[in-house]
Amino acid sequence: MDIFLVVIIVFEALIILGLIAYMIINNMAIDKICENTRELSTKNVEVEDVELRGDSLASKVSDVIVKENVKDLAHNINVVKSNLVAFLESTKGNVITLTDAIDALANASSANETASKQTSKSSQTVAEKANLQLKLVEDNLEMLEENASELRVINTTMHAIENELDDTSVSCRRGIETLEQYEKDMRAVEKNLNQSTQILAKFNDDIKAVNSIGDMVVRLSEQLKLLALNASIEAARAGESGKGFVVVSQQMSLLSEQTKTNMGKINDILEKVVESSSTVGESINDCSSAFESSTAVFKSVSDSFRDISAKANAINGEMNGISAKYDKMTANSNVSKDKAGEIFSASKTITDSTSVVVAVSEETSVESSKISQNVKSLETMLLGVRRLIRQFNNGVLPSINNRNTTVVIAVFSKLDNFFWYQIRRGVLYAMKELKDNNVEVKYYPYKDDYEEKQFPADIRKCIDERVDAIIYPGFLKLADNEIKTAIDKGIKVFTYNCDASSDIKRISSYEPDQKEAGVLAAKAVGKALRGAGNVAVIVGDMTQEVNLQRYDAFKDYLDKHFKAIHIVDTVEVTYEPEKTYRKYIEIMEKHPEIDIIFSTTAMQLQLAKAIEETGNTGKIRAVIFDHNLEVFDYIKRGVIAAAIDHVPFSQGHDPIIYMYNNIVDGIELPKEGIKCKASVVDEDNISEYLT
CATH class of the missing domain: 1.10.287.950 (Methyl-accepting chemotaxis protein)
Structure with a gap:
């Protein structure tokens, strides 16, 4: 009897513990959802996604409906946050696009207004001259x-x-x-x-x-x-x-x-x-x-x-x-008379047309003035948009303090593909943010290898001009000696995208967190497979730290949080497009059971092409790195499930703001560097990147 009671008590205790665990797990998830919701309501988008792991919410209870509802709610909150982040980043880029367009429109409008006034003035002069010409032609005709x-x-x-x-x-x-x-x-x-x-x-x-x-x-x-x-x-x-x-x-x-x-x-x-x-x-x-x-x-x-x-x-x-x-003179005289008649008629037409042109020019000048006013209204609107964006905590903000003397920051960048054009938009946005802060940002974009050879000379120029700071991608090695000279002369150096060699005593760096990228890739795979499926991993050169870190973080996260997702094969590839393309086809033929191919390398377009050309669209999808318009198109078509990138806009924008805050406020920057944000584009937020 006592034993029976003990068994019953133990059984009840287990049930109570299970219920408590269920409630704790669900409450933890709900608490996380509530926390993220509160943060989003305060315009803070710098929050982590709510975990949707296969084990965490499944628990060992039978309330599947509650579990699925919580999952759906968490997913929706994550999507809202992701879309909001994408919207903010896209809006920043669009602000630059609109600003460029407005600047161009303002310049064109100003030029048009000036030209219209000049045209009107010139037309009046032309009208006067045309009347004089008409009188002269008439006199000549009489003569x-x-x-x-x-x-x-x-x-x-x-x-x-x-x-x-x-x-x-x-x-x-x-x-x-x-x-x-x-x-x-x-x-x-x-x-x-x-x-x-x-x-x-x-x-x-x-x-x-x-x-x-x-x-x-x-x-x-x-x-x-x-x-x-x-x-x-x-x-x-x-x-x-x-x-x-x-x-x-x-x-x-x-x-x-x-x-x-x-x-x-x-x-x-x-x-x-x-x-x-x-x-x-x-x-x-x-x-x-x-x-x-x-x-x-x-x-x-x-x-x-x-x-x-x-x-x-x-x-x-x-x-x-x-x-x-005389006969010839008579003939010529008759021709001259006829031509003079034509000139007289044309002069009269010109005189009449000039009057019309004067009127149109005056109207155009008035319209140009209206356009200028509208441009100013648009500029005010964009200023309001930038102020609205600043209310969201989705990145570093510039200090409100100014320095008495102008802060001069030189920014160097490549400009040979979509990625670097996004970085350029970040640089331009930072310029707009610092426009009223007594800051001059000198931007040096290199469109090809030939222009890149100008890098050392440009650094020397910056040294001669005594700029306050130099920001450049650490992989540009051509000017290492000049960079060291700049540091010796007291110029602050900040690297981004990739850190410089250890002998460059830069103040800090802003570079991708490759481990975070691997984790985001694992989460994207888990989301795409809904927690279960088969994955093949394509790894670039494993001697390169970037590939190794991405792979290790990806594998570790899958092993810990998505036990129903299996890595069926791991293949190392080179950076030769044709060989890599054939390797993709071979792995799909070898493992027809795979659902996702995850690639750490930059050969993402070859992978998408291989999936399409082997007829595996809809059956096999890819999770890759880097963003560009072709990648976005493949996501829309369902060939690529997700693409991870370390927001290029932020890589162009944030280093400038960090450097400015360091100069005017003395804010210390970490020697070990700052990790830049990463973003994921998938079917839930692709529309934000295609508009």
Whole structure:
């Protein structure tokens, strides 16, 4: 009986202990949920997720409904927190994007307003010039019309001159012909005069002979008739001058007896005839001389006529050339007149259009002013958004204190992929936060290896400019000597993303917590498999600390908290994309039972591609590291279950704020470094990263 009672008491005690354990477990979970809810209500998102391990809430009780409700509540709280964190990070990035856009819009608006005012002013000037041009064109058009009228008068005059020249040329030709004929007649007259001179000379000789014969007549009366006949012949030769001799010869024939008496008379007459003949000869000689002089004069006149004719022809030829040029001038004048008309029309159109442009420019200037006001409103809105974000405790905040002198912080970064562009957004956001804190952030992004070679020179420049602090990724080794020099000169050095070598005495570092990353990966696998399933692990070079830490933390967490999840294989791969891709395919063929492939390496896209191309989408999913747009797309398509990354935005933002707070407030930074936050993107919050 006592034993029975003892058994009953023990059994009841076990039941009571079980109930107490159940209540404690559930109360612990509920307490954690309430705690997270309270923290979220106070805008603190820096809380750990509520654990959803397979053992913790299952307990050994039968109240499955309560357990599932608690799980669902915890999951929902975790999702809310995750989405809120993602929203805040995304909002910070979007603030930078909007700020850049607003800055660009403000610059464009300002430039547009200035340009509009300048355009309006210039348009007014153009309008004035256009009116002046219109007046000038109108005046030119009138002048062209006057010129055309004058050209028509010139054309008429030129044609009249051409006709006169033609008449002159014809008259010259006729005059030359007349002179030539007159010259020919003069030569005939001259010839006759020469003949008459010869005849007179012969006549004088005959007179002398007659005198001789007259002497003989006295002696030879019997020959009187013969002498009379000879005299008649000579008289006939003398023409009109010899008619007297005919009478004498007749009388001599009839009155021979009077020969002696009349011979005296004849001699007297002959003497007179000789004198007359001499006078006639002189007259003939004078006429001949006059003819010779006239011939020279007529020749000169003829030459003058020919010269006039030649010059008239030359002038006529020139006039023909001038006429051709005139015709061309007339044609050009008509074209110029037409063009001037077109220019006048165009100038009038320009004048009218310029008036429209002036009006539009003035309207544009007014609209630009409105845009500037709207830009200021947007800037005020973004300032409010930044203030609202600062109310949430999701990262380090800048000190409210300022230093009298400007704090100068130099930040170095790569800028060759999506990850570094997210870091850039963090840097720019920090600049915005410190805009009113008397801080100058000098940002040096390197887009490729060639630009990266400028790193040592840029560090030397920072030393020369005596900046207060230098922040850079520790894996950039090109400027180690310059960095040491900067430290020796009192410049504070802070590394991020990766710590520098131990001989660099940096003030602190901001780098990923690879163990936390491994734990987050294990939690993501547990969530994706709902606490049970098979996993294959792909590990990068195990000699690298990053891969080793991620793997060990992942495996340890699974072993402790998800005992129903089994690692079926672990494969080490290289950083050669093709070989790694084939290795992914081999492990899927070797282990068709696997549900998740977890990869510590950076070959995440090759893994997603291998899952799709082997037809395993929906059957096998991946849990990987790093965020980019392609990874987000694979998450949306269900190929990747989750992607873990050490928030690049924070890696760009937080080191600057930590460094600023250290400078202005003297806040000590841990020598061992600061671990940057990590984030998980999965199906629950992917929408926050795709918007």
